[in-house]
Amino acid sequence: MNEPTRSRRIGRPPRAENQRERILHEAAMLFARSGFDASSLNDLAEGAGISKAGIYHYFKTKQDVYDAIIIQTLQGLYDHVGAAVAAVTEPPEQLLAFMTAHAEFFERNYWAFRCMLISFSGMTAPDSRHEAVILRERYERMLRDILAVGIEQGAFRANDPAGTGRAILSLLNWMARWFHPGGPQTAIAVARDYADLLFHGLRA
Amino acid sequence: MNEPTRSRRIGRPPRAENQRERILHEAAMLFARSGFDASSLNDLAEGAGISKAGIYHYFKTKQDVYDAIIIQTLQGLYDHVGAAVAAVTEPPEQLLAFMTAHAEFFERNYWAFRCMLISFSGMTAPDSRHEAVILRERYERMLRDILAVGIEQGAFRANDPAGTGRAILSLLNWMARWFHPGGPQTAIAVARDYADLLFHGLRA
Numbered sequence: 244m245n246e247p248t249r250s251r252r253i254g255r256p257p258r259a260e261n262q263r264e265r266i267l268h269e270a271a272m273l274f275a276r277s278g279f280d281a282s283s284l285n286d287l288a289e290g291a292g293i294s295k296a297g298i299y300h301y302f303k304t305k306q307d308v309y310d311a312i313i314i315q316t317l318q319g320l321y322d323h324v325g326a327a328v329a330a331v332t333e334p335p336e337q338l339l340a341f342m343t344a345h346a347e348f349f350e351r352n353y354w355a356f357r358c359m360l361i362s363f364s365g366m367t368a369p370d371s372r373h374e375a376v377i378l379r380e381r382y383e384r385m386l387r388d389i390l391a392v393g394i395e396q397g398a399f400r401a402n403d404p405a406g407t408g409r410a411i412l413s414l415l416n417w418m419a420r421w422f423h424p425g426g427p428q429t430a431i432a433v434a435r436d437y438a439d440l441l442f443h444g445l446r447a
Numbered sequence: 448m449n450e451p452t453r454s455r456r457i458g459r460p461p462r463a464e465n466q467r468e469r470i471l472h473e474a475a476m477l478f479a480r481s482g483f484d485a486s487s488l489n490d491l492a493e494g495a496g497i498s499k500a501g502i503y504h505y506f507k508t509k510q511d512v513y514d515a516i517i518i519q520t521l522q523g524l525y526d527h528v529g530a531a532v533a534a535v536t537e538p539p540e541q542l543l544a545f546m547t548a549h550a551e552f553f554e555r556n557y558w559a560f561r562c563m564l565i566s567f568s569g570m571t572a573p574d575s576r577h578e579a580v581i582l583r584e585r586y587e588r589m590l591r592d593i594l595a596v597g598i599e600q601g602a603f604r605a606n607d608p609a610g611t612g613r614a615i616l617s618l619l620n621w622m623a624r625w626f627h628p629g630g631p632q633t634a635i636a637v638a639r640d641y642a643d644l645l646f647h648g649l650r651a
Contacts, residue, residue, distance in 0.1 A: 280484055335650070399649050406640050407649065409625070410618055417617035436610050444648025445597075445611065446539070447604050 263301050266291050267315060268354070270308045275357035279309060309358075310371035316355040317378035323348045325385060334393030338411075339438050341386060345415050346434035353424050360419040383408060411441065467505050470495050471519060472558070474512045479561035483513060513562075514575035520559040521582035527552045529589060538597030542615075543642050545590060549619050550638035557628050564623040587612060615645065 269291040273282045284305055288295045302308045327344035328337045349356050366372040386408045393399035414437045422430060473495040477486045488509055492499045506512045531548035532541045553560050570576040590612045597603035618641045626634060 278484070280482070338649075393649075397651050400647065400651050402644065402649065403640070406637075407644060410641055410644055413621035414614055414617050416624075417621050420620075421613070433610075436607070437614055440606065440611060440614055440645070440648075442648055442650050443604065444644075444646055444650075445542075445603050445606065446646050446648075447601050 262293065262297070266293060266298055266301060266308065267312050271312050271352075271354035271358045274309060274312070275354050275361065279305075284308075306367050310366050310368055310375075312355050313359050313366065313375055314371060314378065316352055316359055317375060317382065319352065320345065320348050321378060321382050321385070324382070328385065328389065334389050334396060334398045335442065337389045338393065338442075339435075341389060342411065342415065342434040342438050343431045346418065346430035349415070349418060350422075350424050350430035353419075356419045360416055383412070386411060414441075466497065466501070470497060470502055470505060470512065471516050475516050475556075475558035475562045478513060478516070479558050479565065483509075488512075510571050514570050514572055514579075516559050517563050517570065517579055518575060518582065520556055520563055521579060521586065523556065524549065524552050525582060525586050525589070528586070532589065532593065538593050538600060538602045539646065541593045542597065542646075543639075545593060546615065546619065546638040546642050547635045550622065550634035553619070553622060554626075554628050554634035560623045564620055587616070590615060618645075 266287065270282075270287050273287055273290055277286070282305070284295060284298055287305075287308070288298055291298070298308075302311065324341055324344040327340040331337055331340050366375060387404040390399060390402070390404035390407055394401060394404070415434065418430060418433065422433065424430075470491065474486075474491050477491055477494055481490070486509070488499055488502055491509075491512070492502055495502070502512075506515065528545055528548040531544040535541055535544050570579060591608040594603060594606070594608035594611055598605060598608070619638065622634060622637065626637065628634075
């Protein structure tokens with residue numbers, strides 16, 4: 244397969260992959276709720292229902308688990324949002340697709356986002372840090388490109404795509420702070436409201 | 448005085464107040480940089496250049512110091528932004544004043560905001576928690592009222608003031624994550640750009 248990060252998400256993963264996923268999912272909940280420092284690999288083993296040796300099979304340290312959550316989330320986000328954006332052609336549709344797909348992925352990966360955006364402990368492995376920066380830049384570039392093409396084609400008012408992109412990501416990222424899955428609105432509905440406000444503005 | 452929280456900020460505070468302020472300022476930097484759990488009252492005493500007994504004169508525990516930072520910041524924010532809003536009359540001017548005054552107060556109290564919005568440890572004293580909730584609600588109500596009056600007067604398009612208020616606070620609050628004082632733009636300039644985008648929208 245040419246796209247390992249995407250193929251991993253399609254269909255039924257092999258059993259070993261399920262176990263690694265389960266560890267990462269449990270760790271994201273644990274770190275987000277108790278904080279990285281206050282969480283131990285013993286807590287993680289207990290929560291995931293896996294022996295500590297089972298965890299060591301996949302990860303050498305607690306930090307490695309944390310780093311894997313962040314890298315996997317950023318990769319998955321890019322793949323999911325990129326596919327939604329590629330499915331439409333006009334910049335306004337693409338921007339709406341970007342915002343709603345981001346919100347959808349966030350809601351599905353709620354604990355990993357809480358872990359990444361709220362309970363941030365920082366990454367220690369230089370390789371992971373470097374990879375995370377590259378993934379984040381690639382993602383932000385996708386958004387800036389939609390804005391830049393929209394300005395060029397006359398669909399959007401002249402604006403600074405970097406500043407506008409930052410505003411859009413602020414709206415979406417702050418959701419990790421207040422949004423709870425299962426509440427009155429879905430994350431996608433919130434993103435639609437934000438897109439409406441952003442597209443048409445507040446002035447009557 | 449009828450308004451102790453405001454009068455405390457006017458003119459030159461007495462010397463003792465300076466010492467309490469110095470402890471809070473130093474603690475905000477310490478908690479924001481090292482995290483609440485990893486910071487000790489010894490670190491704080493050393494950083495503030497005050498004996499540990501001097502700190503105990505004002506605060507019983509590390510948690511009390513944290514709670515005082517949050518309460519003081521929320522009070523100061525309300526006072527500062529409220530004064531800016533009260534100085535103008537039309538809802539669009541008031542909204543711009545709200546956003547720029549918020550950004551100004553954030554830049555001046557950068558470490559307290561980082562402490563409050565990023566390195567959040569949660570409050571343990573029920574009284575402080577209750578007070579913080581009331582202060583936060585009062586602040587959000589000021590914003591929603593500006594929006595509601597603007598809609599009523601026809602200055603703003605019909606929208607849900609609660610959702611729009613949340614969008615505005617998302618833009619402003621996420622600044623604690625990426626903005627650094629002394630960078631290429633002031634926080635006020637960022638808030639003005641956000642207000643322009645919000646008022647006029649992205650569509651050409």
